[in-house]
Amino acid sequence: MYPVSLDVNGKTVSAEVDARTSLLDLLRETLGMPGSKKGCDHGQCGACTVIVNGVRINSCLSLAVSHDGDAVTTVEGLADGESLSPLQKAFVSHDAFQCGYCTPGQLCSATALLDEIKRGEPSVVTDGKVTLNEEEIRERMSGNLCRCGAYNNIVDAILSVAGEPA
């Protein structure tokens, strides 16, 4: 077992982890935060997406021991107390989910995506300047599968938030 200490949603937490434990299982099993979901455990669905030091990753593909000292944001940490983040609100009002299982990952992905755009990070569909548009969103959200097929509403929710002053 190996000690790790990390910041999760603004709180410092410490745990002893098995070297084989993924960041996802650290969150779900050891830290009692099952909000992040496991859809495949193989980096193929995005349900486990969390934000680590400002960048989204598939937490199932990353070993917990490699995150000592990191700052992690999960779906449980997106709201400000009782008040939902603009993206969370937009997901509800645009019906950007049905079963909701992919939603924690979609939300973390979308939250990080907005920062990627601000930082000017290009994607494969970027043509010149990086701007937020439907095609960029579809491309950048394609690592987050949604079997219920909420894709169009997810795109609309993200667009609606991007239109708001940050």
Added chain:
Amino acid sequence: MNQQDSRKWIGQPLDRVDGPAKVTGQATYAADYRGNSPAAIGFIVEAGIGKGRIVSIDTRAAEASDGVLLVLTHQNAPEQAPFGSHDDAGRFGQSHAVLENENVKYHGAPVAFVVAETLEQARHAAHLVSVRYDQQPGVFDAEAHEDKATKPDSLDGADQADKEVGHFEPAFEKSAVTVEAEYHTPSQHASAMEPHATVAEWSDGKLTVHMAVQIIADARKGFANTLKIEPGDVRIVSPFIGGGFGSKLGIHNEAILAALAARELDRPVRVAQTRRNLFANGPHRTAHRHRLKLGADADGRLQAVSHDSLAVMSRGYPFAEAAGGLTQSSYAAEAIRMSHRIVEANVPKVDSMRAPGEAIGTLVFESAIDELAERCGIDPIEFRLLNEPETEPGSGKSFSTRPLARCLREGAAKFGWQSGVVRPGMKRDGRWLIGHGVAAAIRPNNIEPAGAEASLARDGRLTLSLDMTDIGTGTYTILGQIAAETLGMDTGAVEVRLGDSDFVETCGSGGSFGAGSTGTAVQQACDSIRTDILARAARIDPDWSGVNSADLTIDGDRVSVGDRSLALGDILDAVGGEAFRAKSHIKPGDAHKTMAQYSYGALFAEVGVDADTAEIRLRRLLGVFDAGRILNHKTAHSQLMGGMIFGIGAGLLEESLMDMRYGAFMNRDLAEYHIAVNRDVPRLEVHMLEGFDEHSNPLGSKGIGELGICGTGPAIANAVYDATGHRARKFPIHIEDVLPAVARLTKGNAASR
């Protein structure tokens, strides 16, 4: 919105009431449940052969491994009722015994179950279990064993496996124009984002299961019948389900394994199937061969229609899909025939996947119709309109409603359909060959028996309790709307409690019957409360007798009709009691027997096919649907879109490929089983006709969850034909299938340049 309108909740596009829980990670799915004592974690060891016998199984290394608590195999598994017994309980309620004996039923079936303190330990130890097999030749492929094909005893979604109306052969013989073609549709896995998961715990001989399941009452029977206990000793809890699409109608291997191990260890056991597990330990839609023969007269009137299907059935698990069922209801013809044949095979459970029957049936049938229209020299929409039936062709029954023509016409106008005979390869946008396609969607409308319980407290808060599930279908929200409208109250004062076998039994979620059936039960329970309030109020104040119950409203803790008003508490105090309570139980009405009831749609697709690579991109997809009265426009819209996206998968992406030497599915993960991702999906247009089918149920609604998938795949296939001249004979459509047609077109163009 004025005061009066605000009481009309049914249909309103309300946000999901479970939305906030779902966007904050507070919705607890099965694998998220944490009980009072920590659960041990289970991991399935799968059979590495498709058929044969376990000669020896060595679990010593696994048992000695760190943290391991138990290794179950057929040698030490507790006694269960034989798999399939109690078949009168239906295939979901029958025994689902696991680890029964040394015989391997299918590739990937559990041969051992390792339980340890942690997932890492269980997974590691699972790899230490060593199994030696005596492998035997198995039956995996229906076509290779067609000589063993039989007629299934029953068919899911149709009353007869074989049926002929009129005389097919002579009608086909005399047809001036014919299409005769063989199609293949693939095996598919529902691939809900939430893998099947179960947490089982025992206390005093009673089992409590937190699991992902669509129909709670059947699951309860399934556990009881497998474990030889009373259904009353099983409690199932399933408040949130991460998608079902048929795959969670019943219970699956992980559920029974968890229950067995939890009893052995006297400790809760949790197991989530891995994504890989699911391809064998969950159900799948099996591959079908379809033979279609269609004949029309010279004017394009259908004379003869036949659909013969062949597929495997999982040995000992009676399920066969009514692939040809919709020949009975789609278009008028002098003679209609369908037949279904199955081959019992050593394959994992074959079962329902979203729109069983129609999803694959429309794929091939609506493709063939398009082909016949072309051969008749008629626009595909005109052709369908020309063959609209007066009554259901297969049964002669009247349709409860038949708005297909309207869906087609309105869709054509909205899509900008250019009518005329399909002439492939005529539209171009730069390097893209453009094609347009249309198809009809049709899906039976069912109502199933369901109950509901409602309780109105003195403070004016209403609680609904029923064992219904919300699998993403919006059930929590819709039932609240129906209740609030019936009692003239605010939706905010309604609490909907679902997903618990302690509540009244319903039909659960499946076959698009959930909302209509349980919604009607909720409406009836609330209607009883309304009547009860008025009867009691009249005893206090005679001025209340004879008032119209439909005018009743509840505001806070007061009930009013017109200018009469009383506190609910005063009524209760006067007659005694703590709350107004009512239970209801509904059954399908006679009109479900005497009339043909369907939901309808028309789908329009535009594809672009790359003139060099034959890459197919869906550019537009539009659907016009009629599912009777819409209960919530927001969630209904989402369900239809979700169904259409499933249809994109059926047309272009999804197939589970089996290695026929071993009976093993090969592409057992989400990198190789392709479902549509965000960028595969264009902006979808969904239009819902405002209907009301009085024959369906008192709400006027019809099933909607499966409708979108029917029709989308064939609309895409027909668009691919329009773009390239390639007629799809197998699905999903691959680039390499289309390339020859594209090459012919581009060569032709080069020559004429």
